[in-house]
Amino acid sequence: MNNAEISRRGFLAGAGLGVAGVAGFSVMPSGPSAQAHIPNHVVDFDGIHQAGITTAAQDRMHFVSFDVLDGTTRADLQDLFKTWTAMARRMTEGELATEDGAVGGGDFWVATDTGEAMDLPAANLTITIGFGPSLFDDRFGFASAKPAELNDLPHFSGDAIDEKISKGDICIQACADDPQVAVHAVRVLAKEGTGKVAVRWSQLGFGRTSSTTEAQKTPRNLFGFKDGTNNLRVEYTDLVDKHVWVHEPGDWMNNGSFLITRRIRMLIENWDRQVLKDQEETFGRDKLEGAPLGRSNEYDELPLDEYVGTDGPVIPNDAHARLAHHSENNGARMLRRGYNFVDGSDGFGHLNAGLFFIAFVASPERDFIPVQSKLSKGDKMNEYVRYESSAIFACPGGVEGPDDYWGKKLFEQTA
Amino acid sequence: MNNAEISRRGFLAGAGLGVAGVAGFSVMPSGPSAQAHIPNHVVDFDGIHQAGITTAAQDRMHFVSFDVLDGTTRADLQDLFKTWTAMARRMTEGELATEDGAVGGGDFWVATDTGEAMDLPAANLTITIGFGPSLFDDRFGFASAKPAELNDLPHFSGDAIDEKISKGDICIQACADDPQVAVHAVRVLAKEGTGKVAVRWSQLGFGRTSSTTEAQKTPRNLFGFKDGTNNLRVEYTDLVDKHVWVHEPGDWMNNGSFLITRRIRMLIENWDRQVLKDQEETFGRDKLEGAPLGRSNEYDELPLDEYVGTDGPVIPNDAHARLAHHSENNGARMLRRGYNFVDGSDGFGHLNAGLFFIAFVASPERDFIPVQSKLSKGDKMNEYVRYESSAIFACPGGVEGPDDYWGKKLFEQTA
Numbered sequence: 001m002n003n004a005e006i007s008r009r010g011f012l013a014g015a016g017l018g019v020a021g022v023a024g025f026s027v028m029p030s031g032p033s034a035q036a037h038i039p040n041h042v043v044d045f046d047g048i049h050q051a052g053i054t055t056a057a058q059d060r061m062h063f064v065s066f067d068v069l070d071g072t073t074r075a076d077l078q079d080l081f082k083t084w085t086a087m088a089r090r091m092t093e094g095e096l097a098t099e100d101g102a103v104g105g106g107d108f109w110v111a112t113d114t115g116e117a118m119d120l121p122a123a124n125l126t127i128t129i130g131f132g133p134s135l136f137d138d139r140f141g142f143a144s145a146k147p148a149e150l151n152d153l154p155h156f157s158g159d160a161i162d163e164k165i166s167k168g169d170i171c172i173q174a175c176a177d178d179p180q181v182a183v184h185a186v187r188v189l190a191k192e193g194t195g196k197v198a199v200r201w202s203q204l205g206f207g208r209t210s211s212t213t214e215a216q217k218t219p220r221n222l223f224g225f226k227d228g229t230n231n232l233r234v235e236y237t238d239l240v241d242k243h244v245w246v247h248e249p250g251d252w253m254n255n256g257s258f259l260i261t262r263r264i265r266m267l268i269e270n271w272d273r274q275v276l277k278d279q280e281e282t283f284g285r286d287k288l289e290g291a292p293l294g295r296s297n298e299y300d301e302l303p304l305d306e307y308v309g310t311d312g313p314v315i316p317n318d319a320h321a322r323l324a325h326h327s328e329n330n331g332a333r334m335l336r337r338g339y340n341f342v343d344g345s346d347g348f349g350h351l352n353a354g355l356f357f358i359a360f361v362a363s364p365e366r367d368f369i370p371v372q373s374k375l376s377k378g379d380k381m382n383e384y385v386r387y388e389s390s391a392i393f394a395c396p397g398g399v400e401g402p403d404d405y406w407g408k409k410l411f412e413q414t415a
Numbered sequence: 416m417n418n419a420e421i422s423r424r425g426f427l428a429g430a431g432l433g434v435a436g437v438a439g440f441s442v443m444p445s446g447p448s449a450q451a452h453i454p455n456h457v458v459d460f461d462g463i464h465q466a467g468i469t470t471a472a473q474d475r476m477h478f479v480s481f482d483v484l485d486g487t488t489r490a491d492l493q494d495l496f497k498t499w500t501a502m503a504r505r506m507t508e509g510e511l512a513t514e515d516g517a518v519g520g521g522d523f524w525v526a527t528d529t530g531e532a533m534d535l536p537a538a539n540l541t542i543t544i545g546f547g548p549s550l551f552d553d554r555f556g557f558a559s560a561k562p563a564e565l566n567d568l569p570h571f572s573g574d575a576i577d578e579k580i581s582k583g584d585i586c587i588q589a590c591a592d593d594p595q596v597a598v599h600a601v602r603v604l605a606k607e608g609t610g611k612v613a614v615r616w617s618q619l620g621f622g623r624t625s626s627t628t629e630a631q632k633t634p635r636n637l638f639g640f641k642d643g644t645n646n647l648r649v650e651y652t653d654l655v656d657k658h659v660w661v662h663e664p665g666d667w668m669n670n671g672s673f674l675i676t677r678r679i680r681m682l683i684e685n686w687d688r689q690v691l692k693d694q695e696e697t698f699g700r701d702k703l704e705g706a707p708l709g710r711s712n713e714y715d716e717l718p719l720d721e722y723v724g725t726d727g728p729v730i731p732n733d734a735h736a737r738l739a740h741h742s743e744n745n746g747a748r749m750l751r752r753g754y755n756f757v758d759g760s761d762g763f764g765h766l767n768a769g770l771f772f773i774a775f776v777a778s779p780e781r782d783f784i785p786v787q788s789k790l791s792k793g794d795k796m797n798e799y800v801r802y803e804s805s806a807i808f809a810c811p812g813g814v815e816g817p818d819d820y821w822g823k824k825l826f827e828q829t830a
Contacts, residue, residue, distance in 0.1 A: 108690045202757070211625075272529055
């Protein structure tokens with residue numbers, strides 16, 4: 001399936017486009033920024049781990065958080081998860097969510113698929129599920145299986161959290177190279193959940209546009225700086241194994257990961273008034289290349305122990321790159337997978353823009369909370385951002401074959 | 416320039432990607448749905464008409480409406496329009512907005528370009544300006560040149576207009592195949608306008624993803640139906656000339672067009688509960704092919720005068736396709752150029768999704784108001800949509816060469 005270009009009507013897409021799309025990426029980048037993906041392909045749904053975590057970042061994201069409605073039982077939820085899993089598998093394969101699809105059930109039938117992805121290909125769609133701390137209260141009998149580290153994130157200095165766009169019982173992260181494919185995936189699952197779950201909040205995001213940009217370039221955030229140079233990469237197998245995947249053989253979370261989201265509003269108008277030197281000292285990197293200050297290449301090591309005469313350190317003590325660096329955080333690492341957003345304007349003359357931060361970690365208490373705690377107190381960047389949301393979800397291990405479904409092991413463990 | 420792939424750092428992009436991108440679209444569709452464009456190219460900024468109107472629709476849109484701030488003079492505005500024009504021209508050519516760009520002015524310099532489009536190509540960027548009715552009040556001396564048809568749209572039956580996302584003194588429509596390129600264009604112009612104009616509202620939208628879908632397919636809206644089958648097409652030269660372009664030789668609006676926007680929230684959860692037959696009768700077309708009811712091909716004429724025995728017309732009297740059809744509206748036509756949107760959720764368990772409607776017309780009073788008036792009273796689709804915003808702008812003719820600038824003729828006409 002990985003080399004087929006299959007549209008949602010089941011035929012091979014026009015060879016011109018298909019072949020050209022592949023050819024454009026036939027030379028995979030070999031440098032450390034290798035985040036490229038083959039456009040418009042099928043990402044395997046089944047596997048030991050869920051897709052959408054170490055999968056090379058797709059171009060677009062639709063993220064949704066659901067609350068389970070009053071009256072929904074454990075059995076209802078189990079049925080929903082079974083149906084959702086089958087739908088998600090089909091959609092990631094470039095099919096409509098059900099066999100009947102959008103038009104296959106006759107005139108007086110309510111379609112199970114909403115149809116806006118008809119004619120669209122798989123577009124690298126991944127659909128990743130996570131469970132919030134609140135799902136483990138006394139409603140569904142999951143309390144005994146609540147992961148020890150699945151707790152609402154603490155209040156960090158300067159947080160301005162809006163509860164309405166935070167938390168949630170269940171999250172779905174849909175990523176694809178076509179926003180309509182990602183939107184469709186979330187929308188169909190939300191429709192299927194009608195009466196059992198309701199959308200608590202959702203977020204659209206955009207990243208690199210792989211059809212028009214060079215794959216080996218690190219994408220830029222809305223502050224204009226390269227973002228992701230020092231990110232954990234899938235090629236670093238040992239680090240990913242330690243810092244992304246949960247290892248608890250026998251537990252439902254085995255081979256899963258903790259997903260943390262923070263909606264980081266960027267006060268871009270304030271940022272844009274700063275001189276270049278201030279901006280670069282805020283990041284600890286230069287704006288053009290993304291090289292650490294005092295160095296010339298993006299992937300040079302940060303000279304954290306170097307000083308400029310008596311002017312202090314080359315990388316300022318309050319620079320983001322220093323404070324976030326693993327060597328300053330007892331080796332803490334995270335796999336970041338965030339997306340830029342612009343959600344209209346804020347009603348006060350500014351664009352409502354920023355970064356929807358997503359990180360996957362094996363241990364929030366080791367890999368995320370101490371780092372964010374340090375950043376919240378000392379990061380010079382705090383002058384230009386506002387943390388508006390906060391959420392944590394436990395993503396189970398992958399679905400392994402047609403008899404498995406999202407949360408199966410959790411149900412079994414708490415049976 | 417049209418065949419070059421030029422990144423914002425001034426060198427030719429990697430041949431693999433560039434050539435593949437072009438090759439994928441080397442066979443241009445010849446059918447009536449020809450809306451394809453060559454991805455990742457430069458659209459000419461200068462011309463008799465502004466780009467971004469009959470330009471084949473790009474994949475993404477960022478639309479912004481500005482209000483001019485108190486204290487801004489006519490001369491301030493003229494200076495701003497000159498600077499904006501130069502910046503817009505550069506950006507559409509794949510350059511940063513200014514020669515110094517994001518990093519060229521030294522350490523203690525506030526950059527004129529915000530930098531997030533560094534390394535990104537032109538991506539078919541177009542930047543189109545329009546002037547709202549309020550710009551022609553007594554502030555800037557434009558009152559005598561106000562177009563007779565540039566008036567706030569009337570209240571249509573069922574309108575639920577939010578003033579905060581309606582109207583505005585000036586609009587900018589930025590469209591590109593990369594959302595970051597469109598966002599960057601608006602953001603840089605907003606930054607340049609600091610102290611003179613402020614963002615009143617803005618909207619991000621998405622359409623077809625040209626790198627992954629077949630160009631000859633009509634895109635679908637979030638109701639799952641093909642949208643644009645009967646749209647005015649650039650190939651219909653006479654119709655475009657009559658229904659899109661203003662012909663007033665000697666006036667600043669000559670070769671311009673009126674731009675109308677309406678944020679159409681789709682109540683997708685209600686829609687998704689309807690049976691297929693109801694949905695198809697609402698549109699007057701079938702969902703799979705987009706063919707008129709009673710016909711089998713998308714581009715078949717609507718059988719508006721056919722009846723099914725005694726069951727009434729084949730195309731119901733309240734079907735959207737009938738009510739919007741030019742033959743039922745004294746020949747009224749418009750060039751639609753809207754984009755889908757999903758802006759998070761509405762706080763009541765639903766996705767905040769819909770269509771950001773954009774239409775260009777030569778005469779709002781002939782080509783838009785009567786049609787919308789009819790639709791607002793009789794369209795079966797009204798059960799499933801809510802009109803949340805309303806705006807009209809007068810887009811001047813194109814900029815013709817480096818000595819021209821946005822609004823130059825308006826300033827001269829009112830000197």
